[in-house]
Every structure is written in structure tokens, then in C-alpha cells.
Amino acid sequence: MAKSKSLKNSIVTLNPHIFPQFLCLFSPKNHPRNPQLSFVPSMRVLFFFFTFLLATILCCVAMNPFLNTPSLSIFSQSASYSPLFLASLSSVFQDPTAADNNDAPVSLTTTAMVPLPPRSVAGTASEFWQQPDGEGYRPCLDFSLNYRKRSSKIAKEKMKFLVVLVSGGLFQIRNQIVDAVVIARILEAALVFPVLQGDESEEFSEIFDVEYFKKTLKADIRVVSSLPTTHLVSWQSLENQIPHNVPPFWLRAKFLKKLNEEGSLVLTGLDSKLSKNLPLDLQKLRCKVAFHALKFAKPIRDLGNRIARRMWIEGPYVAIPLILEKNLWLRTKEYNSIINKEPGFLNASEVARLLKELGAPKTARLYIANGEPFEDDEAILPLKAEFPNVVTKEMLARDGELDPYRNKTLILTAIDYIVSLSSDVFLPSFDGNMVRALQGHRAYVGHRKFITMWRDFNGQPETRGRRRDRDVIAYPVPECMCKH
Structure with missing residues (x-):
């Protein structure tokens, strides 16, 4: 399937003739073929000063979307950064799997999978992309003294x-x-x-x-x-x-x-x-x-993170797990019976309507997560009619990247999970194990926005309480997350 055209616009084409001229600045000798390209030491010092100044300015501009709140101002002396946020920010500039070291000590200050940070957006659509504040809840896995004493034997x-x-x-x-x-x-x-x-x-x-x-x-x-x-x-x-x-x-x-x-x-x-x-x-x-x-194996993480970064670099996006069997999307008697049995199930038209009601801009980019290989867009045509920027992992993957996993549903689902974890907004069309896993994981890594139609929950901490049907993995507050 053809890749998303918008991806091509994000690639900056560099002029190859610039590099020889740039490299000569690092040499104290005269350029052998063009003396005009030679720099005296004082000019080199001046050049490096302005290069450093420009790099600093560009770095601040690049970080501004992530620090566009008073509590995270880069000029604030009292700002408090969680280790998860810093790890998330660093993953923008470095692939989190690039520096894997199995000999390094395990730290519970970050998670096995570090998502890319959410993006801030100005204008009329800013409310849709706005993240919950988290009410100060952060991961805390402090085990009791008795547990730790028994651990030495177990x-x-x-x-x-x-x-x-x-x-x-x-x-x-x-x-x-x-x-x-x-x-x-x-x-x-x-x-x-x-x-x-x-x-x-x-x-x-x-x-x-x-x-x-x-x-x-x-x-x-x-x-x-x-x-x-x-x-x-x-x-x-x-x-x-x-x-x-x-x-x-x-x-x-x-x-x-x-x-x-x-x-x-x-x-x-x-x-x-x-x-x-x-x-x-x-x-x-x-x-x-x-x-x-439970960290995914390195080949899965590598590919999942590459696809997530290709999605993320274009701006904020919504991840939407959909069941894409064609017969479920046609308004038939059989379809209506399925809907009646599964009240939490939304089709493509209903997802589009919900996004519009929530204030999603028409230009919003949507990532369709589905473990099975997706080769036909007939099932999502009603969604694409309202939101044209719809992509799948097949559209984002480059030649041959998914070929080893064509018949590996578990691995394809893991890739969708990695991309969905980094999304700015998560809007599932059904309730299930993957949805509950992402609900809890997104809360644990910083209360990323999570929206469903069948319950009013936008990512703000929702306590598990003492309800016997609630799993702590889906509701990590308060057992696994404390106020700091």
C-alpha cells in the first residue's frame, strides 16, 4: 500500500555540496583547491560561537512544545521533572532501544517502554490535544520491609x-x-x-x-x-x-x-x-x-519505535484500535445484532462522529491499530471521509520491514501497542484486553489522554477502589501510584 504522502514532506533534503565547504572549517590549513574557503583561527572561533548560539536557540525552540506549561518552564528554577518525563523527552532525540545494556542495573524510575512525549498545540484545537494534569500521581513501588526480608530467601x-x-x-x-x-x-x-x-x-x-x-x-x-x-x-x-x-x-x-x-x-x-x-x-x-x-524483545521494540517516531514527527496524533472485519461495518441485520450484544463497540462512522463532537480538527492524524495485517481501506472509508489523515502501520512501514511478521499476529499487535502508547490521544472503539492494558499503561507513564464513549474518562487519575472487577494493571491508582 502507498505510504502516507505527508511523511515525504517531513524529510529535509540536504545539498551535498555544502559538506565539503563545512568540513574545511575544521582544518587549520588552507584549502588545497580553493584558498577562498580557508579560515583564519579568529574566524573559526567566531564561526563556532555563532554555531553554538544558533544550536542553543534551535534546541529551545524544539523543546518548547513539551515545556509549554508553567510547571515545566525551562526558565523556572523550581520546576520538578519526573524521571519518566525526562526519559520521554530524551527519546525524541535518541532511539530508546539504541543504548540497550543488559548489564546496567534495573531502575524503577522509568518503565520498560518509554513513550514519546505528548505534543502541545495552539489554536482552536488545543483543548482536544490538552493532556490531563495527573493530580500529582506518579509511580511508587515501595515494597514493605516484611516483603523485602522474605525476598532474600524466595x-x-x-x-x-x-x-x-x-x-x-x-x-x-x-x-x-x-x-x-x-x-x-x-x-x-x-x-x-x-x-x-x-x-x-x-x-x-x-x-x-x-x-x-x-x-x-x-x-x-x-x-x-x-x-x-x-x-x-x-x-x-x-x-x-x-x-x-x-x-x-x-x-x-x-x-x-x-x-x-x-x-x-x-x-x-x-x-x-x-x-x-x-x-x-x-x-x-x-x-x-x-x-x-515485560519489555518486548529488541526487534519488536526497534520496529515499533521507528514507526512511532515516523508518526510522532508529523505532530500530535490519535490512536484508534478498530475491529476491521468488513462484514461488521455494513449496516445489516447481522451487524445490528452484533451491536446490540456489544454495546461498547463503535464502527468507523461512530468513531468519526465522536471525534467531531470532542472537537478534533479535520486535519487530525489518526493511527488505526489492528493486530491483523491491514490491506484494504473499505472498512475505514466513513472515517477517512471526515478525517483524511488516516494511516496504519502498513502505510508507515518501509519496504520489507513488516515482511518477517506477516503471520505473527502477536508481534503485529505489539507494534500497534508501542505506537498507541506514544499517541497524544487514545480512543478505542471497543473494550478488551489491549484497551485495558493501554489504559493502565498510559496512566502509569504520565496520564496520557484516554477517551471512551461508554465511560467519562479523559485520562485523569481514576482510582481502582475496592471494586472486585477492577484490575490494578488497568487502574494503578492508588496501589502503584502515589501523590508526590
């Missing part, structure tokens, strides 16, 4: 091992891995890398950075790549009879004796089985796994 466990089999879509898998870590902590067992089951052939190491996963959690549990030969188990002995909403004491009563006797335990069917209301330390552990330990 993190060295070499006799008991937990194996988990996970399946489903990317975010079902993510949720099961989060719960697997928490269950390993509850049972005080070492965790073997989760085994991915399903039609696709991806392994855990193809989707996530395994070394980073191990290193981030080394103070909480021991993570190993495989069972030791002394603990081989039969896959026929796996346990999948776990009811919904089980608390920690149920898991201990059910599995501790077997784990102590046999040394290993194989679990499957973990999806949404662990209680949403856990002790505070375990809630924080959930956030640590979801927002810090």
Missing part, C-alpha cells in the same frame, strides 16, 4: 519450580504472565519461563526480552529458563482446575503440599483466575511485572 529458591502454560491473544498472555509471577511469589517457588501455546509458533523469547525479565524480578522471585533435570515432570500432570477469583491462601492450601513433595508444579488456564484484590505488596508486584519487567 529469590534464591532452588528446590521448588513453577511452570505455567499460557495462551490467547497478546494481552491475555501478558495478564497470565503477570499472575504467574505473583503465584510463584505466593508459593515461594522459582518460575520457569512461561510456555506459549496456540496456533502461532512464537516462544516467550520471541515476544519478550527474557534477560531483562529475569533481571528486573531478581529481587522478587528466581526466574529460570528451564526445569533442572532432577525436576522433570509429565505434562499430563498439569493443573487447570482453578476457579475464578482465588486468593493467596487458596493457592497455598491447594498446591503447597504437592509442590513441596514433588518439587515442581505445572499450571494452565490462569486467565483471570487470580483475585483482583491482593495484599498491597502483591498488587505492586503486578505493576512491576506489567510496566517494568
Whole structure:
């Protein structure tokens, strides 16, 4: 599919004849072919002074969109910058994956995925792009003294091992891995890398950075790549009879004796089985796994970040996950029955109407997130009629970049997730695991604007409270975020 024309306008074509003239300024000798290009030392000093001054001015101008609020003024001596904001700002000028170093210590001041900063816009559309203030909530994963004391023993466990089999879509898998870590902590067992089951052939190491996963959690549990030969188990002995909403004491009563006797335990069917209301330390552990330990594998991050930067460089944008099956977009009896069953589902026309009601300018750039390869724009024609600047990852990717992943839905979904995380506005057309994951993640990295039709929520901190159906991963306030 043809790439977005607007991308071409953002590329500055440099005159190649400028470079020889520029390089001669760094040489104290006369230019051998053109003496007029030679500079005396005093002229070189003057040149470098004005170059430095110009660079400083341009840097301030470039940073102004990110610092266009009183609390973030670059001239304010009392300004307070969160580590997440600084990391986000630095990612504009440097690819966050370029300096990966698995030997560096893990820091919980930033997340596993650092989004690009939101953009400020002047004029009539500024309200639409305006970000929530966050009410002072920032990540805080301070574990209790008792938790840290017990960690010294649990993190060295070499006799008991937990194996988990996970399946489903990317975010079902993510949720099961989060719960697997928490269950390993509850049972005080070492965790073997989760085994991915399903039609696709991806392994855990193809989707996530395994070394980073191990290193981030080394103070909480021991993570190993495989069972030791002394603990081989039969896959026929796996346990999948776990009811919904089980608390920690149920898991201990059910599995501790077997784990102590046999040394290993194989679990499957973990999806949404662990209680949403856990002790505070375990809630924080959930956030640590979801927002810090589960970093996508480097090839996925590299491509996702490249596509996100191509989108971001053109200005602010809206990310919209859409279900793009053609038969769902036609006004038929079958379609109406689907809508009646799924009240949170919006089609392209309804998304366009909602954007207009919210004050989105017609020039707003929209990124359509959909895990499946997208080759036909028939499903989004009603949206493009109102907002012409609609793009997908296929339009933003360059020749061959997506070819290795054509049949890898999990990886394609991960790329959409990375681009959506950096969007200025997130507007899902349905409710689901990806939407809830992005809702919580966008809150955790700075309360990025999040809009839905079925609940009045623009990104302002919304507490999880004590509602049993609310996951701390989607609502990290107040367990994982505190006022600073």
C-alpha cells in the first residue's frame, strides 16, 4: 500500500555540496583547491560561537512544545521533572532501544517502554490535544520491609519450580504472565519461563526480552529458563482446575503440599483466575511485572519505535484500535445484532462522529491499530471521509520491514501497542484486553489522554477502589501510584 504522502514532506533534503565547504572549517590549513574557503583561527572561533548560539536557540525552540506549561518552564528554577518525563523527552532525540545494556542495573524510575512525549498545540484545537494534569500521581513501588526480608530467601529458591502454560491473544498472555509471577511469589517457588501455546509458533523469547525479565524480578522471585533435570515432570500432570477469583491462601492450601513433595508444579488456564484484590505488596508486584519487567524483545521494540517516531514527527496524533472485519461495518441485520450484544463497540462512522463532537480538527492524524495485517481501506472509508489523515502501520512501514511478521499476529499487535502508547490521544472503539492494558499503561507513564464513549474518562487519575472487577494493571491508582 502507498505510504502516507505527508511523511515525504517531513524529510529535509540536504545539498551535498555544502559538506565539503563545512568540513574545511575544521582544518587549520588552507584549502588545497580553493584558498577562498580557508579560515583564519579568529574566524573559526567566531564561526563556532555563532554555531553554538544558533544550536542553543534551535534546541529551545524544539523543546518548547513539551515545556509549554508553567510547571515545566525551562526558565523556572523550581520546576520538578519526573524521571519518566525526562526519559520521554530524551527519546525524541535518541532511539530508546539504541543504548540497550543488559548489564546496567534495573531502575524503577522509568518503565520498560518509554513513550514519546505528548505534543502541545495552539489554536482552536488545543483543548482536544490538552493532556490531563495527573493530580500529582506518579509511580511508587515501595515494597514493605516484611516483603523485602522474605525476598532474600524466595529469590534464591532452588528446590521448588513453577511452570505455567499460557495462551490467547497478546494481552491475555501478558495478564497470565503477570499472575504467574505473583503465584510463584505466593508459593515461594522459582518460575520457569512461561510456555506459549496456540496456533502461532512464537516462544516467550520471541515476544519478550527474557534477560531483562529475569533481571528486573531478581529481587522478587528466581526466574529460570528451564526445569533442572532432577525436576522433570509429565505434562499430563498439569493443573487447570482453578476457579475464578482465588486468593493467596487458596493457592497455598491447594498446591503447597504437592509442590513441596514433588518439587515442581505445572499450571494452565490462569486467565483471570487470580483475585483482583491482593495484599498491597502483591498488587505492586503486578505493576512491576506489567510496566517494568515485560519489555518486548529488541526487534519488536526497534520496529515499533521507528514507526512511532515516523508518526510522532508529523505532530500530535490519535490512536484508534478498530475491529476491521468488513462484514461488521455494513449496516445489516447481522451487524445490528452484533451491536446490540456489544454495546461498547463503535464502527468507523461512530468513531468519526465522536471525534467531531470532542472537537478534533479535520486535519487530525489518526493511527488505526489492528493486530491483523491491514490491506484494504473499505472498512475505514466513513472515517477517512471526515478525517483524511488516516494511516496504519502498513502505510508507515518501509519496504520489507513488516515482511518477517506477516503471520505473527502477536508481534503485529505489539507494534500497534508501542505506537498507541506514544499517541497524544487514545480512543478505542471497543473494550478488551489491549484497551485495558493501554489504559493502565498510559496512566502509569504520565496520564496520557484516554477517551471512551461508554465511560467519562479523559485520562485523569481514576482510582481502582475496592471494586472486585477492577484490575490494578488497568487502574494503578492508588496501589502503584502515589501523590508526590
